Amino acid sequence: MSATATFPQQLVEVIPRLRRFARSLTRSAADADDIAQAAIEKALLNQASWTPGTRLDSWVYRIAQNLWRDELRAHRRRAEPLDGMEVQGEDGRETFTRLIEVGEVTDSFHRLPDEQRLVISLVVLDGLSYQEAADVLEVPVGTVMSRLARARGKLAAQMPNDAGRLRAAK
Amino acid sequence: MELNDEILSAYLDNALEAGQHQAVSAALATDAGARLRLERMRQADRALRTALPLPQGDKFEAALAARIQMGRPMPRWQRAVLPWALAASIAGLVAGYMLPRAQSPRGLSTPDSVLARALDETGSGATTHAVSMVLSFQAADGRYCRLFRASRDAGSGEGLACRGTGGWQVVAWDATTTASTEGFRAAGAGMLIDGAMSELGGSPAMDAGEERAAITRGWSKP
Secondary structure: OOOOOOOOHHHHHHHHHHHHHHHHOOHHHHHHHHHHHHHHHHHHHHHOOOOOOOOOOHHHHHHOOOOHHHHHHOOOOOHHHHHOOOOOOOOOHHHHHHHHHHHHHHHHHHHHHHHHHHHHHHHHHHOOOOHHHHHOOOOHHHHHHHHHHHHHHHHHHHHOHHHHHHHHHH | OOOOEEEEEHHHHHOHHHHHHHHHHHHHHHOOOHHHHHHHHHHHHHHHHHHHOOOOOOOOOOOOOOHHHOOOOOOEEEHHHHHHHHHHHHHHHHHHHHOOOOOOOOOOOOOOHHHHHHHHHHOOEEEEEEEEEEEEEOOHHHOOOEEEOHHHHHHEEEEEEEEEEEEEEEEEEEEEOOOOOOOOOOOOOHHHHHHHHHHHOOOOOOOHHHHHHHHHHOOOOH
């Protein structure tokens, strides 16, 4: 993200990552886009409260997180699972193995507790540092590390081992 | 050294101090179980990135981007129709509603000269001869454009006009936005205007000072 980019330019650049973060948050593609849209509106409305030079994405993620909390509180609702994923562009055994991995990891990811799912989304998918993730989630860095370790431990346990992969591919 | 999940996870993210990172590397060399655990974590990260790619380049993203470029926060009743915006432009509705220069659209009973005068002189938020100005912005091609609403007396609806070299041209007119002044409109209504705005792109909505200066200049560029 260019340091000289204007607020609207930076906000446009955030859209894809905001939508993915919102999907991790809500576990529903439709809810995620509603939250992303509402977060953009709120960001535009409260532009003056963002400090230039700080990470705009983290600020917008926090807005999205608060909106989703409000939504859950207001409607006492539970998120619906995301639609199925497709893995494209590869053939044969590798594709089949990856389908298994991807299917397993997606299911496991959506079964993670909210706080673990979000930290995975921020660090593994979005590439934020532990400190940046801690800022978004408003928790200490140590909490980010322990949540990440617990989440990764669960996801890793779902990965097929080599023998399993060979059996699955036959 | 105990290679627990927290250490392995931080190692994977290169988040350990240099000395600790080296110590973990050395410990891994003699701990096959930890190596397997680390490899599984790495494998899970890769699978997750494949499973949850960045949603990118679809209509919703384009509509959101266009919305950001408009700048001004959108009233809640308008947000509900945002996903329709791009669908409208893709369907060619905007082009289908392009009107000849300096001609008021069907359904708008305001004479051309009155509409032109309102567009020239009326600030956003004010009303002249039953035509209310909503906002002004500069389109991506440099033209000044204005969103306006006509009340029932003038032929109810919402329109978008841009000022080219020959004066104001109504580029989109939607007579279905009949109840907009009450803060409500039916689902799908207004998508034509939203689509036209998305097509035009450009700067955020002008603030009052910028708009006043443009009115004073006769909407010529500074």
